[in-house]
Amino acid sequence: MLIDVYTIILLFFVGLVSGYICTIFSLKLPLKKKEYVNACDNCNHKYKWYELIPLYSYVINHGKCPYCHQHISLLYPILTFISGLLFTLSYIFYGFSYEMLITIILSLLLISIYVSDFKYYVILDEPLIISSILILLFKAIFFGFKTFLISLCSGLLIFLFMIIIRALGNKIFKQDSIGGGDIKLAMFFGFVLGVRLSIISLVIGSFLAFPVAVYYTLSKINKEIPFGPFLITGLYLVFIFMEPIKSFLTIIFK
Ligand SMILES: [Zn+2]
Numbered sequence: 001m002l003i004d005v006y007t008i009i010l011l012f013f014v015g016l017v018s019g020y021i022c023t024i025f026s027l028k029l030p031l032k033k034k035e036y037v038n039a040c041d042n043c044n045h046k047y048k049w050y051e052l053i054p055l056y057s058y059v060i061n062h063g064k065c066p067y068c069h070q071h072i073s074l075l076y077p078i079l080t081f082i083s084g085l086l087f088t089l090s091y092i093f094y095g096f097s098y099e100m101l102i103t104i105i106l107s108l109l110l111i112s113i114y115v116s117d118f119k120y121y122v123i124l125d126e127p128l129i130i131s132s133i134l135i136l137l138f139k140a141i142f143f144g145f146k147t148f149l150i151s152l153c154s155g156l157l158i159f160l161f162m163i164i165i166r167a168l169g170n171k172i173f174k175q176d177s178i179g180g181g182d183i184k185l186a187m188f189f190g191f192v193l194g195v196r197l198s199i200i201s202l203v204i205g206s207f208l209a210f211p212v213a214v215y216y217t218l219s220k221i222n223k224e225i226p227f228g229p230f231l232i233t234g235l236y237l238v239f240i241f242m243e244p245i246k247s248f249l250t251i252i253f254k
Helices: 005-031 056-060 075-094 098-120 125-143 145-173 180-218 228-240 242-252
Strands: none
Touching (some): 125 145, 180 228
């Protein structure tokens, strides 16, 4: 596999810009502040294009808004940098391939869900719809129409499966057991991984959330647990470790 230094640098910058845009939208869309995407969170002053350069504008202004001098959230530089790093690592691990493109999409979705679900208990529709379309498109381009159709049906099956689980959960616990955003996210799992691996990643996601649920219960924290970040982490892990997981499943179900 040929790894090119210029591509690494280019992808790092594309990752910075994409991660920055993704963070801005994930922080502002849930607040219905669409018209303020290019403005300060505090004073709503609209920034000029050169005041929106990822990382650079943060460093040059010492992490403060140049107009109201309030501190800008650290989430912006941190997530922007993480995105650049994940884009670069995707290329280093997979080269220019289907896996690289999917890991990049998953990285941005991961950032978006971590921000919106942890901060506002919401999984935005827009990034999910864009990611689903891209995933299905890449399936069709790289593997043909049949794979595209199987992926589409897998997503719909998982969606139905989750609807049934929610209906059962609501009946047993007498309250909303699974959020609508989590169900749509699970459908996305189906598009990426197919039915069998989706269920495994949902289980892994639930295991990851379990210690937090225990902590909330023991500390008597009366707050809802944002489930989305754990689920998407489960999906990310299963996608990265897909080959060993598949081999393990073959041994188990031989
Ligand atoms: Zn400001």
